[in-house]
Amino acid sequence: MIRLILGLGNPGREYEETRHNAGRTTAEYFAKKQDYPEFKYDKKSNSLISKNRQVVVALPETFMNKSGSAAVKLIHPKKELKELVVIHDDLDIPLGRFKISYGKSSGGHKGVESVMRALKTKNFVRIRIGVSPKNKPSQKEVMKFIVGKFKPAELEIFKKINKRVSDALETMTNGSLEKAMSQFN
Numbered sequence: 001m002i003r004l005i006l007g008l009g010n011p012g013r014e015y016e017e018t019r020h021n022a023g024r025t026t027a028e029y030f031a032k033k034q035d036y037p038e039f040k041y042d043k044k045s046n047s048l049i050s051k052n053r054q055v056v057v058a059l060p061e062t063f064m065n066k067s068g069s070a071a072v073k074l075i076h077p078k079k080e081l082k083e084l085v086v087i088h089d090d091l092d093i094p095l096g097r098f099k100i101s102y103g104k105s106s107g108g109h110k111g112v113e114s115v116m117r118a119l120k121t122k123n124f125v126r127i128r129i130g131v132s133p134k135n136k137p138s139q140k141e142v143m144k145f146i147v148g149k150f151k152p153a154e155l156e157i158f159k160k161i162n163k164r165v166s167d168a169l170e171t172m173t174n175g176s177l178e179k180a181m182s183q184f185n
Helices: 021-034 062-075 080-084 110-119 140-148 152-173 177-184
Strands: 004-007 038-044 047-051 057-060 084-096 098-101 127-134
Touching: 004 021, 004 062, 004 152, 021 057, 021 084, 021 140, 021 152, 057 062, 062 110, 080 084, 080 098, 080 152, 084 152, 098 152, 098 177, 110 152, 127 152, 127 177, 152 177
Parallel strands: 004 057, 004 084, 084 127
Antiparallel strands: 038 047, 047 057, 098 127
16 A cells, blocks of 8 residues: 655756656645645655645655665565655657556656665656657757657646645545556556
8 A cells, every 4th residue: 555655856946847847746735635634844855745544645856867765764664665656747758648667767767766775675656747848858958858848738737647646645645556557558
């Protein structure tokens, strides 16, 4: 059963509605849809936290490539790692799609690499949210593209994916990762 949902992104208003904040935005959407309480700042983990009786949704208040410092403060025993879901943007997946995986490499994502380094494992669930347009940006333009805001048409597609990811998270928090993977992948 999932006990911790970690939405990766960058803190601050200037990063709202950016592609790189897809994980953070989706985690916030899930908490709101599930009627979780308002997010509160947790000094120990340097994260915004919202929790119901069983599940914690956390939004690290660090920049993306330092997300592991929050993760390591939020999940303690190694056995709990299978109860962790990390949500993040993925430039290798087209906008409008997402993929649930377990125990995979970071794929070069700096936020995921930070979490893996801090937890000393890759054995946790990831939800990779596609942000790639039909014509992928060149290597030189990737950073500018990722931290850029969604265009209005892209934002509409992204909002539809939030609902599907939220449904997948609901399935996982009710005890079935396998069901979520077969139903939503």
